[in-house]
Amino acid sequence: MSNGQNDTGRREMTGAEMVVQALKDNGVKHIFGYPGGAVLPIYDEIFQQDDVEHILVRHEQGAGHAAEGYARSTGKAGVMLVTSGPGATNAVTPLQDALMDSIPLVCITGQVPTTLIGSDAFQECDTVGITRPCTKHNWLVKDVNDLAKTLHEAFHVATTGRPGPVVVDIPKDVQFARGVYTPPQTAPRTSYHPQVQGDLDRVKEAVALLANAKRPIIYSGGGVINSGQEASELLRELVELSGFPITSTLMGLGAYPASGKNWLGMLGMHGTYEANMAMHDCDVMLCIGARFDDRITGRLDAFSPGSKKIHIDIDPSSINKNVRVDIPIIGDVGHVLEDLVRLWRATVKADKKALYPWWEQIAKWRARDSLAFKTNDEVIMPQYAIQRLYELTKHRDPFITTEVGQHQMWAAQHFHFEKPHHWMTSGGLGTMGYGLPAALGVQIAHRDALVIDIAGDASIQMCIQEMSAAVQFDAPIKIFILNNQYMGMVRQWQQLLHGNRLSHSYTEAMPDFVKLAEAYGAHGIRCDKPANLDDAINEMISVKKPVIFDCRVATLANCFPMIPSGKAHNEMLLPDEATDEAVANAIDAKGRELV
Amino acid sequence: MNAQLQATGSAYFISKETQRPEIHTLSVLVDNEPGVLARVIGLFSGRGYNIESLTVSETEHEKHLSRITIVTRGTQHVLDQIKHQLERIVPVHRVIDLTVRAGELGQDRPLERELALVKVAGTGDARVEALRLADAFRASVIDANTEHFIFEITGKVSKIEQFIAIMKPLGLVEVCRTGVAAMNRGPQGM
Numbered sequence: 001m002s003n004g005q006n007d008t009g010r011r012e013m014t015g016a017e018m019v020v021q022a023l024k025d026n027g028v029k030h031i032f033g034y035p036g037g038a039v040l041p042i043y044d045e046i047f048q049q050d051d052v053e054h055i056l057v058r059h060e061q062g063a064g065h066a067a068e069g070y071a072r073s074t075g076k077a078g079v080m081l082v083t084s085g086p087g088a089t090n091a092v093t094p095l096q097d098a099l100m101d102s103i104p105l106v107c108i109t110g111q112v113p114t115t116l117i118g119s120d121a122f123q124e125c126d127t128v129g130i131t132r133p134c135t136k137h138n139w140l141v142k143d144v145n146d147l148a149k150t151l152h153e154a155f156h157v158a159t160t161g162r163p164g165p166v167v168v169d170i171p172k173d174v175q176f177a178r179g180v181y182t183p184p185q186t187a188p189r190t191s192y193h194p195q196v197q198g199d200l201d202r203v204k205e206a207v208a209l210l211a212n213a214k215r216p217i218i219y220s221g222g223g224v225i226n227s228g229q230e231a232s233e234l235l236r237e238l239v240e241l242s243g244f245p246i247t248s249t250l251m252g253l254g255a256y257p258a259s260g261k262n263w264l265g266m267l268g269m270h271g272t273y274e275a276n277m278a279m280h281d282c283d284v285m286l287c288i289g290a291r292f293d294d295r296i297t298g299r300l301d302a303f304s305p306g307s308k309k310i311h312i313d314i315d316p317s318s319i320n321k322n323v324r325v326d327i328p329i330i331g332d333v334g335h336v337l338e339d340l341v342r343l344w345r346a347t348v349k350a351d352k353k354a355l356y357p358w359w360e361q362i363a364k365w366r367a368r369d370s371l372a373f374k375t376n377d378e379v380i381m382p383q384y385a386i387q388r389l390y391e392l393t394k395h396r397d398p399f400i401t402t403e404v405g406q407h408q409m410w411a412a413q414h415f416h417f418e419k420p421h422h423w424m425t426s427g428g429l430g431t432m433g434y435g436l437p438a439a440l441g442v443q444i445a446h447r448d449a450l451v452i453d454i455a456g457d458a459s460i461q462m463c464i465q466e467m468s469a470a471v472q473f474d475a476p477i478k479i480f481i482l483n484n485q486y487m488g489m490v491r492q493w494q495q496l497l498h499g500n501r502l503s504h505s506y507t508e509a510m511p512d513f514v515k516l517a518e519a520y521g522a523h524g525i526r527c528d529k530p531a532n533l534d535d536a537i538n539e540m541i542s543v544k545k546p547v548i549f550d551c552r553v554a555t556l557a558n559c560f561p562m563i564p565s566g567k568a569h570n571e572m573l574l575p576d577e578a579t580d581e582a583v584a585n586a587i588d589a590k591g592r593e594l595v
Numbered sequence: 596m597n598a599q600l601q602a603t604g605s606a607y608f609i610s611k612e613t614q615r616p617e618i619h620t621l622s623v624l625v626d627n628e629p630g631v632l633a634r635v636i637g638l639f640s641g642r643g644y645n646i647e648s649l650t651v652s653e654t655e656h657e658k659h660l661s662r663i664t665i666v667t668r669g670t671q672h673v674l675d676q677i678k679h680q681l682e683r684i685v686p687v688h689r690v691i692d693l694t695v696r697a698g699e700l701g702q703d704r705p706l707e708r709e710l711a712l713v714k715v716a717g718t719g720d721a722r723v724e725a726l727r728l729a730d731a732f733r734a735s736v737i738d739a740n741t742e743h744f745i746f747e748i749t750g751k752v753s754k755i756e757q758f759i760a761i762m763k764p765l766g767l768v769e770v771c772r773t774g775v776a777a778m779n780r781g782p783q784g785m
Contacts, residue, residue, distance in 0.1 A: 189626075190688065191686050317682070319679070
């Protein structure tokens with residue numbers, strides 16, 4: 001088998017060549033990375049081919065979030081390549097981020113040669129040890145003959161079942177060593193077999209329960225997006241057939257269109273009044289691909305007390321973890337929904353009239369207009385900025401990423417998503433600095449699309465260095481900063497919990513974002529008057545290179561409605577009730593301890 | 596190993612846990628590959644579960660399968676979570692709650708045995724008494740000179756605990772225990 005390729009695709013090559021070959025064989029077109037001593041052999045191989053395009057970031061964290069954005073917007077695995085030691089430790093944040101949001105992310109790390117492992121060598125760290133709790137699985141490959149199989153397995157594990165991040169740690173001597181490359185196999189390891197098909201009897205039970213519901217609600221999450229386009233279509237079909245109201249988690253926005261008539265808006269801590277009240281008062285809850293996160297449930301012992309709950313999830317450990325459910329269905333959302341919709345069509349004669357009283361009640365909650373805010377002629381309200389951004393870009397089908405904080409919640413509330421895979425945000429981990437590199441990753445995958453990072457002035461500075469990568473790779477991402485000079489969400493919590501003592505949540509020295517954009521070779525725009533906002537946004541869209549938009553907004557606006565910590569869904573703080581006094585007393589001593 | 600008994604999870608879990616904690620024995624069949632034990636132990640420490648006893652060894656050499664026996668304490672809700680979380684680990688093949696299985700089979704509890712080496716030093720009456728008691732416990736002498744014995748004792752955890760307690764005033768020097776090995780009675784495998 002010397003050098004020549006035989007029938008089965010097995011051939012001899014170096015470890016570094018295997019990495020590139022495995023990327024090609026797993027359909028990878030782009031990877032995000034940063035070179036260093038322990039990955040130089042792989043970079044040398046990347047240099048000598050054109051099939052896989054490498055995007056050079058400016059910090060390994062950026063590579064990870066870019067790969068996440070790429071994965072989230074395409075449904076394919078995102079791939080990052082970093083060196084040993086600091087390269088690997090810098091990857092930890094995106095790995096944990098991808099773990100919590102179930103994003104398929106393959107991270108290839110260089111490692112010091114096997115002979116030096118354990119000697120505290122230069123740029124050595126225990127990569128598999130450090131990344132063990134923040135990956136779905138990880139591998140240290142000590143024998144070049146295991147490398148190809150391991151890489152294929154890594155892609156398989158990352159992209160199947162509940163998707164997640166994986167790490168393959170490759171010592172430098174293994175990259176140089178020659179061995180036999182094997183192409184991807186269909187037979188996965190025996191201990192890994194995610195359950196895809198749901199138990200049909202349970203689905204039948206669920207349909208029977210749903211068919212007789214008087215006050216039903218569908219609560220969908222990121223699992224619908226992860227399951228693929230078809231799952232979103234089936235979800236829409238189910239809503240159409242049943243006439244049920246639907247709400248979604250932060251991660252699930254876009255699976256059901258915001259323009260749909262059954263849409264209640266997002267639920268949870270900063271969700272709409274109607275969505276949370278409907279969750280609280282429903283008699284049957286259908287949870288699809290969501291995990292009853294604490295940001296969704298609020299106080300657990302008062303969470304939807306009168307309802308029967310159905311939970312569809314591919315991960316058995318998500319069932320009954322936080323909330324007890326009556327009918328658990330373990331399986332892929334798409335597969336289960338297919339059965340559910342088919343059974344519904346075959347057995348249920350929908351009586352949509354039976355739902356009229358429920359819809360009337362919902363209409364009353366809706367009339368509270370919980371997302372309302374007072375507009376102002378002098379200063380730009382942050383909610384208004386998002387509204388205008390939405391109105392002026394919606395016809396372009398934009399991809400939206402965010403950082404983490406108030407701006408993220410305002411984006412979720414006031415930007416409306418019609419399609420899955422168009423909303424990229426750090427939900428579980430809440431990683432400030434996610435949005436800019438994620439936008440870069442999205443733009444690399446969708447060259448002609450409009451990609452906007454809705455950012456805050458604090459978050460944007462956490463991965464601002466990736467502007468340089470965006471310029472280098474002609475990625476015309478738009479960074480729309482809601483600049484209020486505060487870490488707004490931190491300040492909001494200090495007002496709620498800590499007697500308005502604003503400890504270190506104000507940024508006294510702020511860079512000039514317009515000059516900063518220009519320094520990077522991008523385009524800078526500043527706007528501080530509502531009257532000029534539309535023109536400025538249109539300018540941003542028309543510029544064919546990366547843009548930083550410094551949108552100066554009202555500095556003290558807070559994000560409402562809100563379920564204060566330790567409170568239940570029906571104890572929301574609404575914007576018109578959020579006086580200074582109400583804010584100061586919203587959370588009791590017990591709630592103060594919660595996150 | 597860590598004494599947290601509450602259900603872990605959300606910070607919003609402020610409702611009182613009404614279930615009582617129970618002690619269960621789990622059998623975990625895993626691929627014997629580097630790091631697999633660290634994954635299992637890391638799961639327990641990372642999520643705040645208890646380990647009362649842990650035993651691991653390769654049991655099927657050709658298939659490179661190891662069997663990990665974990666004695667843990669928690670409410671039924673936590674025990675269910677532990678099982679599901681263990682099953683998520685990629686090299687884990689199967690997780691059996693032996694205590695639950697024993698109940699299903701109409702048995703009191705699974706068979707559980709532990710081995711201990713117990714070193715006792717002394718002379719005179721204490722020495723004679725130690726040997727007499729060891730005999731009563733069916734512990735065997737595996738090393739001795741005129742000043743000490745090392746006993747090997749196998750049995751239920753309670754028996755070993757009792758033996759060690761009895762040896763304490765008779766010149767107990769040190770103890771080494773294997774942790775619990777367990778399986779269910781009857782013809783079926785795990």
